[in-house]
Amino acid sequence: MFQPNPEDRLHLRLHRARSVILTSQELVEIRAAQRTFEGAYMRTALSQFSFALIILKIFTSEFYAIGALFAVYGTTVMLCSIYRRYQGNRQFFTTTDDDGELKNKFRTSGNSVLLLTSLSIGAYIGLLVLTLRLET
Template structure:
């Protein structure tokens, strides 16, 4: 039988065998929405906007569509990187704390994307 890693345990039990109360389950779902959902939804929205611009508008707007695609890729990369390095963010025994470093990185990526979009819109 495989030895369980510390990250595979919740309250000292395997994840598959833990029965959560309704309150704990609600808290876990909220963490999931906050932790992963926001980055994935924003990434998909950026991809969709880029695709819409590339399909509907003329060649002059292609750079704007590509900028949205790059922004979506950057947010997807942040989401994957954050998930890999998260460790025990879904362990209910540890209080949830938003990581300021990830927020700063996301803010910088968003700021760069908006500056590029602003410059491209001025030049169109």
């Protein structure tokens, strides 16, 4: 019940994550990462939702499964974006281990890239299967 805030364990230049004042270079780096990664994921999710809506509105009922596939894919891309943001917030900070020592750990975004890659491959396979079913 009386657990410390998780951001109190993350530090940057000996300041807690909640109270740190970033330099202009650090702000530029964070903004660039947000524009590049978080914005790209959200734009992709919105485009998938738009494409699903177009398919569901314009085409006949045979294409509803494809529209639903794109809607589900857009949802999973949005969830991947949330996961990427969660990882990115911890990228610049150090953490305190059990012995009380500060550790710098650089984590790449490989987990979210692997997740999005597997989701995309699954969506493309599903699209291929649904397209082949339309011909029969």
